[in-house]
Amino acid sequence: MSPNTRDKIVDAAMAIVREQGVAKLTLDAAAKVAQVSKGGVLYHFKGKDDLIRAMVQRLIESCDALHMEHYEQEPEGPYRWARTVVRTTFDPRGPSDDPINSALLAAVSVNPDLLAPIHAKFAEWIERVRSDSPDPARAALICMAMDGYIFERMLKLPICDQEACEKIKQTALDLLK
DSSP: OOHHHHHHHHHHHHHHHHHHOGGGOOHHHHHHHHTSOHHHHHHHOSSHHHHHHHHHHHHHHHHHHHHHHHHHHSOSSTTHHHHHHHHHHHOTTSGGGOHHHHHHHHHHHHSGGGGHHHHHHHHHHHHHHHHTOSSHHHHHHHHHHHHHHHHHHHTTOOOOOHHHHHHHHHHHHHTTO
């Protein structure tokens, strides 16, 4: 099988979760959408948990790439990583606007072992923020607020309209000057 087959299966699984919910994700369904045999899926993934791990890893890599994109655009200086977190949080390509995130959150809550890669990456992100923050508590507070914003969006809670969200973003950035 080509190296692209694994990605094709992960893409198919993500499409299923986005369109039908995590309950509809099976290896058979992923095989059908990816247009590969079930044996082809089993060649790459031992079971549904392995497939979910690959999906979680894809989301982590996507979020990390977005962090790096914003970091490169952010001026040097104190709180550069914390400002990056704020900008990533409000980026429409970020984690709060993809319906797959809430579905995967439900999936990993059933099997906490699937959270290990998220824990590892989160620890790395926290260390980045601490590395250039003159006041780590202030940076942590802002980052925790951003996490809250992401979860509120994932849960479809009406936190703010676009104008109010822009004010929240600007307030967070002002606190990081």
